[in-house]
Amino acid sequence: MKDINNVKDFYNQYAEKEWIRLDRSPYDRINFHLHMDFISDSLKENAKVLDAGCGAGRFSIEFARRKCKVSLYDISETQLQIARDKISEAGLTDQIEMIQVGDISQMDTMEDNTYDVTVCYGSPLNYMYSNYREGIKELHRVTKPGGKVYVSVNTRFGVIHSLIGRSNFDITDFLGRPDYWMIDQVVNTGNLSTHADVKHPPRHLFDSQELRNLFEEAGFTDICMASSPCLTSGLYDKADVISSNEKAWQTIIDLELKVYKKETAVELGEFLLLSASK
Numbered sequence: 278m279k280d281i282n283n284v285k286d287f288y289n290q291y292a293e294k295e296w297i298r299l300d301r302s303p304y305d306r307i308n309f310h311l312h313m314d315f316i317s318d319s320l321k322e323n324a325k326v327l328d329a330g331c332g333a334g335r336f337s338i339e340f341a342r343r344k345c346k347v348s349l350y351d352i353s354e355t356q357l358q359i360a361r362d363k364i365s366e367a368g369l370t371d372q373i374e375m376i377q378v379g380d381i382s383q384m385d386t387m388e389d390n391t392y393d394v395t396v397c398y399g400s401p402l403n404y405m406y407s408n409y410r411e412g413i414k415e416l417h418r419v420t421k422p423g424g425k426v427y428v429s430v431n432t433r434f435g436v437i438h439s440l441i442g443r444s445n446f447d448i449t450d451f452l453g454r455p456d457y458w459m460i461d462q463v464v465n466t467g468n469l470s471t472h473a474d475v476k477h478p479p480r481h482l483f484d485s486q487e488l489r490n491l492f493e494e495a496g497f498t499d500i501c502m503a504s505s506p507c508l509t510s511g512l513y514d515k516a517d518v519i520s521s522n523e524k525a526w527q528t529i530i531d532l533e534l535k536v537y538k539k540e541t542a543v544e545l546g547e548f549l550l551l552s553a554s555k
C-alpha cells in the first residue's frame with residue numbers, strides 16, 4: 278500500500294513532465310516510434326485496447342487515432358486528467374470507452390476476457406516493486422483468449438547502459454562507488470529500493486529471462502522481445518546530432534526498425550519490449 282501511494286504521489290507531482298517525456302528529444306522520439314511500430318499490427322479498427330499505466334495518454338491518443346476503442350487506467354489521477362484534456366484537444370473523445378483510476382495488480386472493476394489488446398508501456402510493472410506478478414496475472418485475466426499483450430520495462434543492464442550514455446550524469450562517481458549506488462544489489466536481485474539520490478520510487482528492474490518466465494507462468498504464449506532503442510540506446514547526444522541531418526535521421530530510423538526485434542540486444546535497450554498472446 279505504501280509503495281503504491283509513493284508511486285501515485287510521484288506521478289501526481291510529475292504531472293505534465295510525463296506528457297512530454299516521449300517527445301522532448303530526438304532520442305525519446307526514437308523510443309516512441311519503436312514502441313508504436315512494435316504494436317502496430319494489433320491496432321485494428323474497433324479493437325478494444327486497455328492502456329494500463331497509461332500516464333498522460335501519449336500512447337492512448339495514438340491508439341484512438343488508429344480508431345481503436347481505448348480504455349485508460351492509471352494509479353495517478355493527475356496523469357488521467359492530463360490524458361483526458363489531451364484526448365479532448367485532439368478531438369478523440371468518442372474513441373474512449375473508459376478512464377479509470379486504479380492499481381494494475383487489482384483491476385477488480387474489469388471483467389475477465391475483455392480486451393483484444395492489453396498494453397502496459399513505459400515501465401508500470403517496474404514500479405509494482407513487490408507485486409508485479411499479480412500485475413502480469415491481471416494483464417492476462419482481462420485479455421481476451423487470442424488477444425495480445427504488449428509491455429515495456431526497464432532492465433538491470435539497460436538502466437546502467439543508459440546512464441553510461443547520459444551526458445549530464447557523473448558516470449565515474451556512479452561506477453566508482455558501486456556500494457553507494459547499490460550496483461551489485463540491482464544486478465543480482467533487480468531491486469532498486471529507496472535511495473537518497475534517486476528521485477523515482479523503488480523499482481524492480483527485470484532481466485529478459487525473468488520477464489519471459491513471468492509471462493509464461495501467467496499463461497501467455499508466443500513471447501517476442503525487442504529493444505527500444507537498440508542501436509542508439511543511451512546515446513542521447515548522438516541522436517541529437519543525427520537528427521540535424523534529415524537523411525541521416527531517416528537512415529538511423531530505418532536501421533533501428535531493421536534490428537530492434539532481434540533478441541541480441543534486449544538486455545541493453547533503455548526499454549525491453551515484450552509481446553505475447555493469450
Ligand SMILES: C[S@@+](CC[C@H](N)C(=O)[O-])C[C@H]1O[C@@H](n2cnc3c(N)ncnc32)[C@H](O)[C@@H]1O
Pocket residue numbers: 281284285288295299329330331332333334335336350351352353356379380381382397398399400401402404405
Ligand atoms: C513512465 S509512465 C508511462 C506512461 C505511459 N504508459 C507511457 O509509456 O507513456 C508510468 C505510469 O505508470 C503508472 N503506474 C505505476 N504503477 C502503477 C500501478 N500499480 N497501477 C496503475 N498505474 C501505475 C504511473 O502512475 C505512471 O503514469
